[in-house]
Amino acid sequence: MGNSESALISEKQLEIYQLETFFTRKEILHIYQSFENLNPDKVREAFMAGNYQVKMDYQEVIQLAELKYSPFKDRICRVFSEDQSGDMTFSDYLDMLSVMSMQAPKDLKAAYAFKIYDFNDDDEIDRTDLDELVNRVTGFRMKTEDVDGIVDEILKECDMDENGTLTAAEFEDILHKSPEFSANFNIEV
Template sequence: MGLEYSKELSEKEVNDFSKTTGFTKTQITKLYEKFMILNTQKTGRVSYQEFLNIPELASNPILERVISLIDKNNNQFIEFHELIETLSIFVVEEKKQERVDFVFKIYDLNGDGFISNGDLFLVLKSMVGENLKDIQLQQIVDKTIAKFDKDEDGKLSYDEFINLTKDFKLDELLLHELEI
């Protein structure tokens, strides 16, 4: 990919993104302009490190995990289509299931289809930092698992996670956490 990446989206690309993402053409153009500012190497993609260097995002405790989930082809770079397709799950009402899937994957650190006690502890620890002692945080994790682990296997399945999130405004929580 040694060629310099095009600085503008074609009208067809903008129209296609608009149809599939729920963003307006103006929003797509603005997102692309911001993306291209991050694209310092002019390759059409942004490295994980470039995202981590953004001061407004750098303090987000789950940023690395979110970036790794946006990177669908696991090449350590975010391409514009990956970013806009992921952001669209928070814009299009019909993509509610994808939103839940995305959040579940944030917590399922090892990708085994379950949120273990350890998974939940590590994600929450990254969010609360030193504001809670480990023992206090572990008590919260244990109570959460005990309350929602209906089959009593010591971890949360996808369905159990959905039950956990029913009382929360998941979209608002995640959008706030991602600062979108």
Template sequence: LYQRYRALAPQAVPHHFSDTADIKLPLELISQMPELKENPFHQKILQVFSEDKQEKMTFNDFLNMFSILSDLTPHHVKAYYAFKIYDFNSDNFICQSDLEVMLSKLTGDELSDEDVQMVCSKVMEEGDLDGDGKLSLADFEYMITRAPDFMR
């Protein structure tokens, strides 16, 4: 992974891993990677994994982002990051508006407003265990345990 990080900006990233402590690459550069470029959630993924609020990513951030894709990563860790990615308004819940954004990104606005509302209502009906109108991390984890393909 270090070589992939370095390949994004060879002039900025040293040949040796130990020299990277202060190196931060722009998120827009990382978003051009094939794994992210076509992903409808790429901007939110980069935001979640970048600890730098200046739109940059360290190698450690980069490593953390790609480690989530590993089959060896525990399901609860994958669920946590998936939850953070789907929480578009960053309020630590997945609410109706988050679901609407998610559906829009997944379907490219191919669903009618009525269909979007129906899907959102069904998700809330099945996942909102405490009936507060939003999904907590616990609600989300429960919901995805019933959809094993989600974690693949």
């Protein structure tokens, strides 16, 4: 990273970003560059003026390599967007990548994964959420009865209190037993 990126972010702001994330100064500057590339004039102008809260709209954000092909990009943007619009500031983007980094603890990843998969935002993952999850993962190519069978199996295996929903605690417990989860919820910077 050259001095041009670091000149756009004050030393004080870089320190704040380091304290709030699992990233080093160098990683933050690298992440800034990918954010800036979405709309260079808009971002550079705002950062030069000390406005670190400039927002990229959802359509710009989903062009990021980390999101472009994700079947959950709309949910990820919404969950990590401070105002839940899907539009993101650099801080929102940095938070998203920090949670998905190798350095983030598994329980933090689990908490955000729960929010992403809770499509109806009712603080539980129910049959409707699981249907949506399975359909998105499979590209909406499965028959309804096959999706229902998978959802039934998930609930049978994971719904400890057998109430037809997964709580955040049940979800986290399942993920702690699944080593694949951490591997699939990481983004390299």
